[in-house]
Amino acid sequence: MSVDIKTTARSQVTFRAIAAHAILITYTLIALFPVFVIVINSFKSRKAIFREPLSVPTPETFSLKGYETVLKQGDFVLYFQNSLVVTVASLTMVLLFGAMAAFALSEYRFRGNLLTGLYLAIGIMIPIRLGTVAILEMMVASGLVNTLTALILVYTAQGLPLAIFILTEFMQGISDDLKNAGRIDGLSEYTIFGVLVLPLIRPALATVAVFTMIPIWNDLWFPLILAPAEETKTITLGAQVFIGQFVTDWNAVLASLSLAIIPVLVLYLIFSRQLIKGITAGAVK
Structure with missing residues (x-):
């Protein structure tokens, strides 16, 4: 039986x-x-x-007229490089700070733990674009307008709430016995976090990375407002060069969008196995 x-x-x-x-x-x-x-x-x-x-x-x-136009008109290589720098830097900060905050919330019990977690998760419910005017004023006062740093800071703040929410749930499922054994062996909290915990949540990190990268790479709003200068344009903003009020070069637009898709597909192929594990983790319990 x-x-x-x-x-x-x-x-x-x-x-x-x-x-x-x-x-x-x-x-x-x-x-x-x-x-x-x-x-x-x-x-x-x-x-x-x-x-x-x-x-x-x-x-x-x-x-191939569209690709020829893209390579001749505008500095497409610079746009691509700017998007790559902003996306990689933002992803690194989101994953690092999000994992650290999630580890603290899931591991340590202190007064205000729940309220802190709820406060950090508010960003999921409230779009950051509602604070565009305030963000622009802050960047102007800080002298960061038309810099990639402004975009990196905004995208990091935008991605942290979801990252903390997802990673906290995964970290709560890690065995306490494993972490306590590391403490008995004399491991520091940083070593436990980096050596024991992070490898076990790779599917969650891959999931957060993919779902954080796509909005950053495809965003037009903040690059148009915070970094519209020629030397700081992203690839999405650079593609708008071919869209006019009366005439649109659709060959160039589609060619630039096709080239912009490449990094997203590469990232998906790299993290596809971990991404599937992260998304389907609850289906096999």
Whole structure:
């Protein structure tokens, strides 16, 4: 009888895991379809884009005019570099400070622990864009307008609430016996955090990294307000050069967007296994 119960339980866990993976793959395909449309149209002539937007390029419709325009007009390499610097620096600070705050909230019990966690999670419910005017005034007073530092600080503040919320939940599931054993062996709290805890929450870190990077990389609002200068433009803001009030160079727009997608896809491929583990962690319990 016990064997049948164990077999049934394992079957249920396996079914839930398969169902979770199937749902994730389905959502991924749905999300990638617009990306597929953008990429194939970036290699077509202007007439073919509007006549057959869902068809793949043919020898008659194939064109590299958009990519030629992107490389000739504007400093696309600089825009790409600015976006890369801002995104990598912001992700590093979000993951580092978010993990440290999550470790403190999940590990130590002190007066105001719950209120502190709720305060840090408020940013999930209140969009940071509501404070755009105040943020702009602060950057002007600090002399950080038209600098990448301004964008890094804003994006770090934007990503920390979600990072702390997710990482705290994962860290609470780590065995206390493991951490106490490290303390008995004489390990410091920093060593326990860096050597014992962080490797165990890699799926959560990958999940936070992916979902934090995409809004930063694709953002147009804060680069337009805080860093609109030519030397600090991001790739998303730089693509607006090809969008005019009366005429839009769709070949160049689609080409620039296709190039901008590359880092997001690379990051997804790097962290895909950990990302799936992080998203489906609750499905296999």
